[in-house]
Amino acid sequence: METRYANHPDDSKKYDTEELRKHYLQEKIFEKDQISLTYSHVDRIIFGGAMPVEEKLSLEAAEELRADYFLERREMGAINVGGSGVIILDGKKYQLDKYEGIYVGMGTKEIQFVSLDKNNPAKFYINSVPAHTSYPTVKIDRNKAVIADLGTQENMNKRTIYKFIHPEVCESCQLSMGVTMLKEGSGWNSMPCHTHERRMEVYFYFDLPEDQRVFHLMGQAQETRHIVMANEQAVISPSWSIHAGIGTSNYTFIWGMCGENKTFDDMDNLATKDLK
Template identity: 65%
Template sequence: MEVRYANHPDDYKLYSTDTLRKHFLIEKIFVKDVANLIYSHIDRIIFGGIMPVDKEIELNNAARELRVKYFLERREMGIINIGNDGVVKVDGIEYRLKNKDGLYVGRGAKDIQFKSIDKENPAKFYVSSTPAHASYPTVKIEISKANPVKLGNLETSNERTIYQYVHPAVCKSCQLLMGMTILEPGSVWNTMPCHTHDRRMEVYFYFDMDDDTRVFHFMGEPQETRHIVVANEQAVISPSWSIHSGVGTKNYTFIWSMAGENQDFDDMDFVDTRTLK
């Protein structure tokens, strides 16, 4: 499990492009037959990719690094499959996840395995996990059962649908919020005017992009912005003090995961675009 440490906004202002990418960008999410996980000291979120091909992947293999008996002993987890059909087995119960199906797994689930239905066309499970103080039931969340929120329009190049998976409108969780945003063809902006939410951090995982498509992920304090160029199936850690916004060379899809003080999706401090620097 790779560890990423927290960064002070004053330090970040001095970072070169390479240093910025080193601390905030994860360039490789999916690795064959590996639970490729990243542990961020920002709100103790764990995220990453699980791509079973030739074998089932047992999540508890990562528990040793957390100094717990099993991975979700003190955590909860959200899963969204962005690949082909796969199965997640939770304490003996199998949940078949098609493309863009999700699963919430509550604290206390002990045995968790991941497998693909067809090794030639493997599943790709994107996972996010946060510390949890209570246990809630495991819930399968097909995209048809996620809560859709349509925002933006073509005039501002940001027509998109936000699918809320792990969210109070869909299922109970302790602090994890997780969902997926799909931009319509012709739309490239996510959230402009941009915003911060000092009470919650966020991780963005970008996918469904062409090989030559790039997203310019904007971050930093509103008067000291930077950008990170992101390719397909890469992720960015966005601290709570950072603006949350991005623009692509073409439409794209991303999974967002949040951890922090509350579960109020609308808890955003919007920034006047005229004040950005």
């Protein structure tokens, strides 16, 4: 497990390209027959991926957690972005096809991942955050999600949001998680942009052609920066930072949030004309 430390927004103003990428970007989410995780000290979120190909993978408690098992004091969400797979929770099997997800409550001891076809392996994208109580495990597909269509073709931001781990779908302590799909011909996400001081967020971009890129915008409104991102990469967004992006092609991304509340619309909106 890799560790990323929190920092002050004034520090980020001084970062060059490599320093921004070092502190906020995670370039490798999926590796064959591995569970690759990053522990961020921003609200203590853990994010990453499990990609079983030849082997069944078990999620163990890393040394950083000092716990008997991974979800001893945590809850977790997982969304499959690859071929069909199965997540096994204390012996109970849940099949997840592409774009299907699951909420896993605190106290689940045994977590395993397996692909149904090694030639088209599952890719389980994971978010985990501290929890204070245990809520039931819930499998979530796109039909069960809260769906919202936003944006316009004129503004190049026509998109559909699927809220998977959300108060209208299932209970969680503080984790929120969902999928946003941009329509063909659209490239902007989360624009006009916002911050939410009460929550941090991690974006994971996927379904992006290998020769295309997303220019992810971050920083404070008067001190914006950008990070160029490729397919299947993730970026940390502290509560003080905007988080928006423009792609050279349409794409899909998973957003995961944690912090003070779970109110999706609790945003501090910013006018595009005020950005610098």
